[in-house]
Amino acid sequence: MRRRSALIAALATALCAMPVALAGSGADPGVSPTTILIGGTSPLTGPAASYATVARGAQAYFDSINAKGGVAKRTIEYRIVDDAYNPAQTVQAIRRLVEQDNVFAVFNTLGTEANLAIRDYLNQVKVPQLFVASGATTWGRDAAQYPWTIGFQPSYAAEGFVYGQYIAKTQKKAKVGVLFQNDDYGKDLLASLKSGLARSGSKVVAAEPYQVTSPDVGSQIGKLKASGANVLAIFATPTFAIQAFVFANRLGWRPLVINNAVSATSNTMSLASEGGKNKSIEGTISTTPLKDPLDPRWKNDPGMKQYRAILAKYAKGANPNDANHLYGMAVAHETVALLKRLGASPTRVGLMAKARSITGAGNPFLLPGISVKTGKGDNFPLQQGQLQRWTKGRWVPFGGLWVSKRN
Amino acid sequence: MTPRTTRIVGFVAFAAFVVFVAVLPTFIGDFKAREYSYVGIYLIALLGLNILTGYTGQISLGHGAFMAIGGYTTAILMAGNEQFGGPIPSGMKDVWTLPIAGLVAGLVGLAFGIPALRLSGLYLALATFAIAVAMPSTAKRFEEFTGGGSGIQLFGTPELTGSISNVEIFGLSFSPNDWMYYLAWSIALVAFAVAWLILRGRTGRAFRAVRDSETAAVSSGVSLARYKTLAFGISAAYAGVAGGLFAIASAFVNPDAFPVALSIYLLVGIVVGGLGGLSGLVFGAIFIAFLPLWAQGQDLGSLLPDRIIQETQKPGGPAMVYGIVLILLMFVIPNGVGGLFRRIGQLISSRRYSRAK
Numbered sequence: 001m002r003r004r005s006a007l008i009a010a011l012a013t014a015l016c017a018m019p020v021a022l023a024g025s026g027a028d029p030g031v032s033p034t035t036i037l038i039g040g041t042s043p044l045t046g047p048a049a050s051y052a053t054v055a056r057g058a059q060a061y062f063d064s065i066n067a068k069g070g071v072a073k074r075t076i077e078y079r080i081v082d083d084a085y086n087p088a089q090t091v092q093a094i095r096r097l098v099e100q101d102n103v104f105a106v107f108n109t110l111g112t113e114a115n116l117a118i119r120d121y122l123n124q125v126k127v128p129q130l131f132v133a134s135g136a137t138t139w140g141r142d143a144a145q146y147p148w149t150i151g152f153q154p155s156y157a158a159e160g161f162v163y164g165q166y167i168a169k170t171q172k173k174a175k176v177g178v179l180f181q182n183d184d185y186g187k188d189l190l191a192s193l194k195s196g197l198a199r200s201g202s203k204v205v206a207a208e209p210y211q212v213t214s215p216d217v218g219s220q221i222g223k224l225k226a227s228g229a230n231v232l233a234i235f236a237t238p239t240f241a242i243q244a245f246v247f248a249n250r251l252g253w254r255p256l257v258i259n260n261a262v263s264a265t266s267n268t269m270s271l272a273s274e275g276g277k278n279k280s281i282e283g284t285i286s287t288t289p290l291k292d293p294l295d296p297r298w299k300n301d302p303g304m305k306q307y308r309a310i311l312a313k314y315a316k317g318a319n320p321n322d323a324n325h326l327y328g329m330a331v332a333h334e335t336v337a338l339l340k341r342l343g344a345s346p347t348r349v350g351l352m353a354k355a356r357s358i359t360g361a362g363n364p365f366l367l368p369g370i371s372v373k374t375g376k377g378d379n380f381p382l383q384q385g386q387l388q389r390w391t392k393g394r395w396v397p398f399g400g401l402w403v404s405k406r407n
Numbered sequence: 408m409t410p411r412t413t414r415i416v417g418f419v420a421f422a423a424f425v426v427f428v429a430v431l432p433t434f435i436g437d438f439k440a441r442e443y444s445y446v447g448i449y450l451i452a453l454l455g456l457n458i459l460t461g462y463t464g465q466i467s468l469g470h471g472a473f474m475a476i477g478g479y480t481t482a483i484l485m486a487g488n489e490q491f492g493g494p495i496p497s498g499m500k501d502v503w504t505l506p507i508a509g510l511v512a513g514l515v516g517l518a519f520g521i522p523a524l525r526l527s528g529l530y531l532a533l534a535t536f537a538i539a540v541a542m543p544s545t546a547k548r549f550e551e552f553t554g555g556g557s558g559i560q561l562f563g564t565p566e567l568t569g570s571i572s573n574v575e576i577f578g579l580s581f582s583p584n585d586w587m588y589y590l591a592w593s594i595a596l597v598a599f600a601v602a603w604l605i606l607r608g609r610t611g612r613a614f615r616a617v618r619d620s621e622t623a624a625v626s627s628g629v630s631l632a633r634y635k636t637l638a639f640g641i642s643a644a645y646a647g648v649a650g651g652l653f654a655i656a657s658a659f660v661n662p663d664a665f666p667v668a669l670s671i672y673l674l675v676g677i678v679v680g681g682l683g684g685l686s687g688l689v690f691g692a693i694f695i696a697f698l699p700l701w702a703q704g705q706d707l708g709s710l711l712p713d714r715i716i717q718e719t720q721k722p723g724g725p726a727m728v729y730g731i732v733l734i735l736l737m738f739v740i741p742n743g744v745g746g747l748f749r750r751i752g753q754l755i756s757s758r759r760y761s762r763a764k
Binding site for chain 2: 044045046049050052053056080081082084085086087088089091092095096099100113116117120121124125182183184187209211212213214
């Protein structure tokens with residue numbers, strides 16, 4: 001103990017009170033002459049395990065960059081730790097990555113609660129919490145208070161508002177029933193849906209929460225049907241969204257369905273369609289900033305060809321129709337772009353500065369016209385999306401791109 | 408071995424273990440001390456659960472919920488819940504919340520012990536399972552009290568000792584991670600000694616009598632109601648203290664931090680450690696704290712071929728490895744590590760006995 005105290009005293013500077021061993025002299029932790037180490041948690045197991053493919057997509061993209069020599073002669077090492085979608089485990093895993101593995105930055109950790117649990121810590125120790133995989137509004141809104149944290153995807157608030165406006169415009173006196181996950185993510189979507197519906201003849205008649213830890217949402221769907229709703233909004237993660245479709249179908253309920261983006265990959269929708277037998281799914285409305293792997297429009301698109309090639313080579317056995325891989329690649333692509341801009345001697349401070357000044361060069365995995373941008377007063381990297389309708393087994397886009405008015 | 412020599416061996420082993428625990432942080436990295444503090448925390452919960460399940464024969468699938476009660480008690484006393492519109496002000500230093508966490512959970516355990524008297528075996532297991540299942544929803548329901556799904560953030564609060572700066576106590580300086588380690592383990596060792604004291608005397612005999620045959624226990628004058636509720640109360644109090652420490656170590660609580668899986672892991676922990684024994688539980692605690700990490704190839708990079716490590720890092724991989732290891736373990740040591748210890752002890756004493764003849 002005394003021995004270590006002496007060591008700490010030697011290392012301690014005014015800036016660095018944490019006993020974080022510095023890798024190499026001068027460089028920030030996680031940066032060596034040949035590698036740059038980033039890390040994050042992902043739910044490889046547990047109730048949200050279907051999101052594990054996000055990290056796998058990102059990993060495959062980094063591998064493909066490394067095969068071409070990496071960035072500034074450094075290979076990117078991406079270390080993934082399972083947190084089973086349990087924020088207490090996220091805390092342990094992130095401290096392990098920061099204090100034991102000395103990562104340069106924490107990357108794309110998944111889940112609103114998980115990221116809330118580690119935000120104060122990472123901002124205290126000044127380690128970047130880069131491109132958080134959650135659409136909670138707080139990542140962009142509270143950038144002044146948490147300078148080391150930045151989000152990525154369109155905010156849930158923006159998404160919910162778009163659905164509300166869509167219903168207000170296209171339905172007369174719709175009665176909306178909402179299934180939502182009982183946490184900040186579900187509540188963000190519900191509140192913004194309501195504000196999108198404001199001053200229209202439509203309104204939310206019932207809102208049923210479910211717990212991430214609950215086995216199914218059968219009783220919630222039963223109650224929503226009984227409420228007389230003719231629109232069903234599903235603000236749930238994939239497993240529960242699939243259940244919602246299945247239960248609605250079993251009850252013979254045919255509302256207009258709104259399905260949130262986090263569960264709207266073609267893969268999830270195909271599973272929910274029960275091989276085409278599910279009648280409640282046709283005509284479902286959702287939104288996405290990504291290209292859809294099942295859309296024939298992208299058959300010869302260079303970005304999607306690159307996506308399939310990378311996945312086939314670096315994530316053997318992965319299903320390319322699972323667009324979570326694509327999301328992972330899109331966010332990895334932006335990260336590589338940041339690292340390139342950082343140049344030969346990357347620092348944590350520099351990384352955050354670059355992340356807050358993204359000028360929006362194209363991202364081959366996002367829909368044409370959608371760009372990633374941040375700048376003074378704008379801390380939301382992605383703020384656009386495309387409405388789409390599930391028609392005969394695939395997503396068909398309609399209307400132009402929307403730009404978020406609410407964050 | 409005579410009972411006297413057994414006891415002396417036990418004392419020496421315990422003293423050696425205390426010394427081992429005290430010096431361990433000098434040999435492992437600073438961060439590892441933090442991970443080993445979780446072993447101490449789980450050990451406390453396992454000691455309590457084993458008093459109930461291993462010694463008194465009452466299965467509980469809901470101990471994660473008692474940990475949650477302790478965790479929330481600690482977090483609310485530290486950070487208060489005025490920020491959510493609740494009545495409790497912030498301001499209690501983390502260490503002082505722990506006895507209260509134990510007390511609150513213990514009282515809830517006692518209260519639960521009374522209806523549990525009417526249930527036995529599978530039915531009791533199901534009833535306790537129900538508290539574990541209901542806990543997250545309940546915590547979210549009373550949002551103004553618990554902060555709902557977003558939970559309570561403790562990191563950086565003045566009530567948390569050593570968020571990032573060193574802790575000075577008794578003229579010694581501890582890094583935050585070492586501090587957490589010594590806090591968890593000093594309580595764990597005291598909890599261990601207390602459990603041993605409870606179990607060696609009259610109360611412990613009554614517990615074992617209830618476990619072995621309720622009819623025989625009653626006919627020898629053991630009050631079933633009294634000892635079953637007592638076992639529930641003690642056991643829940645242990646879980647409460649463990650939960651309070653868990654909240655301090657994570658510097659955060661929310662309902663998903665105490666999932667149903669936690670209750671099941673605790674049960675796995677006492678089975679791996681050995682039902683009806685105390686020393687094996689240390690291994691049960693190590694199992695709970697580290698197997699989820701080992702199951703995804705963390706820390707094993709140099710021991711296993713890359714090919715296997717890659718498989719474990721695929722979606723669903725860790726859960727599969729965890730299951731396989733657990734099955735193998737149950738084949739090899741069906742009575743847990745504690746059972747293995749006893750077996751070795753028996754072998755040694757029987758050899759001595761035959762030599763003496």
